Amino acid sequence: MSSIETPGGASATSEFDRDTAVTLREPGVYDAELSAGWTIIRAVNGGYLLALLGRALGDHLPHPDPFTISAHYLTPSVPGPAVIRAETVRTGRTLSTGQASLYQYAEDGTEVERIRVLASYGDLATLPDDVRTSATPPAFAPIDQCFGASDSPAPPIPGSSAITERLDLRLDPSTVGWAIGAPSGKGEMRAWFGLADGRDADPLSLLLAVDALPPTSFELGLKGWTPTVELTTHIRCRPAPGPLRVSITTRNLAGGFLEEDAEVWDSADRLVAQSRQLARAPRG
Amino acid sequence: MSSIETPGGASATSEFDRDTAVTLREPGVYDAELSAGWTIIRAVNGGYLLALLGRALGDHLPHPDPFTISAHYLTPSVPGPAVIRAETVRTGRTLSTGQASLYQYAEDGTEVERIRVLASYGDLATLPDDVRTSATPPAFAPIDQCFGASDSPAPPIPGSSAITERLDLRLDPSTVGWAIGAPSGKGEMRAWFGLADGRDADPLSLLLAVDALPPTSFELGLKGWTPTVELTTHIRCRPAPGPLRVSITTRNLAGGFLEEDAEVWDSADRLVAQSRQLARAPRG
Numbered sequence: 001m002s003s004i005e006t007p008g009g010a011s012a013t014s015e016f017d018r019d020t021a022v023t024l025r026e027p028g029v030y031d032a033e034l035s036a037g038w039t040i041i042r043a044v045n046g047g048y049l050l051a052l053l054g055r056a057l058g059d060h061l062p063h064p065d066p067f068t069i070s071a072h073y074l075t076p077s078v079p080g081p082a083v084i085r086a087e088t089v090r091t092g093r094t095l096s097t098g099q100a101s102l103y104q105y106a107e108d109g110t111e112v113e114r115i116r117v118l119a120s121y122g123d124l125a126t127l128p129d130d131v132r133t134s135a136t137p138p139a140f141a142p143i144d145q146c147f148g149a150s151d152s153p154a155p156p157i158p159g160s161s162a163i164t165e166r167l168d169l170r171l172d173p174s175t176v177g178w179a180i181g182a183p184s185g186k187g188e189m190r191a192w193f194g195l196a197d198g199r200d201a202d203p204l205s206l207l208l209a210v211d212a213l214p215p216t217s218f219e220l221g222l223k224g225w226t227p228t229v230e231l232t233t234h235i236r237c238r239p240a241p242g243p244l245r246v247s248i249t250t251r252n253l254a255g256g257f258l259e260e261d262a263e264v265w266d267s268a269d270r271l272v273a274q275s276r277q278l279a280r281a282p283r284g
Numbered sequence: 285m286s287s288i289e290t291p292g293g294a295s296a297t298s299e300f301d302r303d304t305a306v307t308l309r310e311p312g313v314y315d316a317e318l319s320a321g322w323t324i325i326r327a328v329n330g331g332y333l334l335a336l337l338g339r340a341l342g343d344h345l346p347h348p349d350p351f352t353i354s355a356h357y358l359t360p361s362v363p364g365p366a367v368i369r370a371e372t373v374r375t376g377r378t379l380s381t382g383q384a385s386l387y388q389y390a391e392d393g394t395e396v397e398r399i400r401v402l403a404s405y406g407d408l409a410t411l412p413d414d415v416r417t418s419a420t421p422p423a424f425a426p427i428d429q430c431f432g433a434s435d436s437p438a439p440p441i442p443g444s445s446a447i448t449e450r451l452d453l454r455l456d457p458s459t460v461g462w463a464i465g466a467p468s469g470k471g472e473m474r475a476w477f478g479l480a481d482g483r484d485a486d487p488l489s490l491l492l493a494v495d496a497l498p499p500t501s502f503e504l505g506l507k508g509w510t511p512t513v514e515l516t517t518h519i520r521c522r523p524a525p526g527p528l529r530v531s532i533t534t535r536n537l538a539g540g541f542l543e544e545d546a547e548v549w550d551s552a553d554r555l556v557a558q559s560r561q562l563a564r565a566p567r568g
Contacts, residue, residue: 067541068514068562070354072381072402074374089400090358095513097356099400116373116383118356118402120513120562127539132504134471135535187418220416229379229404230352232516234562236538251419252555254520255411257351259558271536274543276560278352278404278518 014199015166016208020048022056028086030056034104036079040161044077046115046228047211048163051204053084053100053117058204060086061096061121065203069119070232077114081105095122124203124238137265138247143192146170147179167212168194168243178218187216187250193264194243201239201266209246210262210275216250217258217282224282226258231277242267256281298483299450300492304332306340312370314340318388320363324445328361330399330512331495332447335488337368337384337401342488344370345380345405349487353403354516361398365389379406408487408522421549422531427476430454431463451496452478452527462502471500471534471542478527485523485550493530494546494559500534501542501566508566510542515561526551540565 019037022030038048054066086100097120103111140146148171149164172190177183193209194201201209210233215226245265250258258281264273303319322332338350370384381404387395424430432455433448456474461467477493478485485493494517499510529549534542542565548557 068356070356070402070514070516072352072354072373072404074381089356090397097358097400113374116381116402118354118400118514120356124539127541130538130540132537133535134537230354230402230516232354232514232560234543234560236536236541251417252520252558253416253418254414254555255408256414257411257520259518271538274536274560276516276518276558 014195015197016195016199016205020051020055020204022052022059022084024059028060030059030084030086032082032084034077034079034082036162037166038163039079040163044079045163045208045211046073046231047208049077049102049115050117050207050211050231050233053102053115054119054204054207056084056086057098057100057117057119057121061088061098062091063096063121063123065122065124066207066233066235067095067120067122068232068234069117069207070230071115071117072230073115073228074113077102077104082114083111095120124235131270133271135263135271137245137269138190140190140192140245141172141174143170143243146172146192147176163212166196168196169212175219178214183219183221185219185221187220187253189213189216189219189248191246192243193246200241201244203235203238206235206239206264206273207233209244209264210273211277213246213248215279216248216260217253220250220253222282226279226282229278229280231275233273233275235273237266237270237272239266239272240268240270253281298479299481300479300483300489304335304339304488306336306343306368308343312344314368314370316366316368318361318363318366320446321450322447323363324447328363329447329492329495330357330515331492333361333386333399334401334491334495334515334517337386337399338403338488338491340368340370341382341384341401341403341405345372345382346375347380347405347407349406349408350491350517350519351379351404351406352516352518353401353491354514355399355401356514357399357512358397361386361388366398367395379404408519415554417555419547419555421529421553422474424474424476424529425456425458427454427527430456430476431460447496450480452480453496459503462498467503467505469503469505471504471537473497473500473503473532475530476527477530484525485528487519487522490519490523490548490557491517493528493548494557495561497530497532499563500532500544501537504534504537506566510563510566513562513564515559517557517559519557521550521554521556523550523556524552524554537565
């Protein structure tokens with residue numbers, strides 16, 4: 001059994017790489033350990049889990065980078081052992097498609113499926129340089145005017161959440177009203193995003209970034225949990241070094257569900273990732 | 285072998301229902317016939333194919349309506365026989381998750397996978413009425429000022445495309461510049477959408493609607509094919525009777541790929557569906 005090497009020049013000793021490591025047990029089967037370091041209250045963060053699945057698929061498929069990855073969340077994951085089973089659906093010259101599921105173990109040892117993903121992988125390094133994006137980054141306050149986990153008076157993420165120690169998340173002042181009981185009423189959340197240990201961003205950490213901010217429902221005045229039903233992420237470009245800007249918007253809170261649309265911008269002003277998730281709305 | 289009944293009060297003799305009918309061969313296996321009536325040039329429309337898969341999954345799972353359905357397109361479909369294999373991934377009280385693949389047959393009879401989908405289904409009729417959407421419909425010209433397939437001087441969809449006869453598609457004048465050689469340069473496409481035979485919209489026809497307009501790349505001045513890699517659709521509400529408005533935007537054309545974001549609004553001004561696809565950009 002040997003660990004999968006970390007791709008892309010990231011420090012092999014980063015917390016993120018250590019905690020998303022997968023170990024090949026046999027072809028298509030990877031053992032993993034879900035770290036308690038990426039939990040919100042007691043739940044393991046969905047973006048962290050997606051990065052684990054993304055790493056396993058990147059090893060299993062002939063192409064390294066997730067271009068589009070669709071995850072359906074089935075049952076809540078908990079810290080502890082897990083196994084990922086990956087399958088090649090189709091291989092092509094520029095894209096290959098794969099499927100993977102993450103399982104944990106019931107008390108009697110049977111596998112319980114937590115998440116299933118379908119993904120199409122390619123090689124971001126081979127893409128042409130043409131950029132005709134008309135999207136522009138939303139306004140972000142300068143990072144030194146944003147609020148980190150250790151800033152008073154209120155912590156941006158309530159409760160005891162281990163993930164706040166792993167992230168360097170700085171919330172834009174215009175989207176932190178919820179933390180002092182004055183939500184904006186708009187479905188918006190914006191933050192500068194980095195890993196606390198300084199590891200540079202790469203396609204796998206982008207999978208974390210799209211699901212690492214407080215939910216937009218907080219700014220809509222709703223408290224409580226917004227469990228993800230499905231999250232699809234497009235990775236469009238390898239991010240430049242430096243902090244990322246993550247902007248999340250919700251436009252359609254209805255019928256007990258809401259969507260969260262995330263955009264991730266790198267330090268070179270490139271739109272490097274887009275995601276959308278369907279989540280259950282909190283009752284609060 | 286018996287045909288699956290058409291759900292939701294649609295006319296059983298509509299072209300759409302006839303051509304998306306699936307026949308149960310054995311549990312989880314459905315035979316289908318891909319109609320030549322839903323092709324663009326020679327390719328079978330991806331939204332039509334999604335509706336076929338959506339119908340099979342709605343029969344196979346305990347819940348009737350696709351809440352979120354993620355499709356990865358593997359190989360081009362052609363008119364003719366197909367088989368859909370559906371699997372239940374998880375069943376819950378309010379949501380169930382399933383997977384399905386559509387296959388066609390190679391000359392030697394082996395099955396070739398065309399599309400694979402992961403989807404979470406629920407029952408739209410049971411959702412509470414709370415609507416806090418902040419999204420508002422984009423501006424659409426009145427339907428009688430929009431351009432249908434039979435309007436001069438230029439047909440909105442070039443070439444001989446059977447699907448234009450099945451749809452009542454009226455393109456907004458501000459997004460038809462491409463048809464007379466004067467694309468707007470904006471990644472926008474808007475149209476009123478109905479089925480030509482007058483069948484009312486339902487969740488299955490919404491799966492068609494999100495992928496039935498000319499590609500936004502036409503208005504960006506690009507000609508040629510934009511094959512879908514992945515398309516994820518959220519169905520949020522059962523649509524009211526009457527024509528739908530479909531608005532598609534592209535903000536990120538880069539590296540040889542683009543996203544298309546679709547919104548579908550019903551006659552009651554409800555945002556009934558949201559979708560995003562990743563497609564290959566045309567070379568033109």
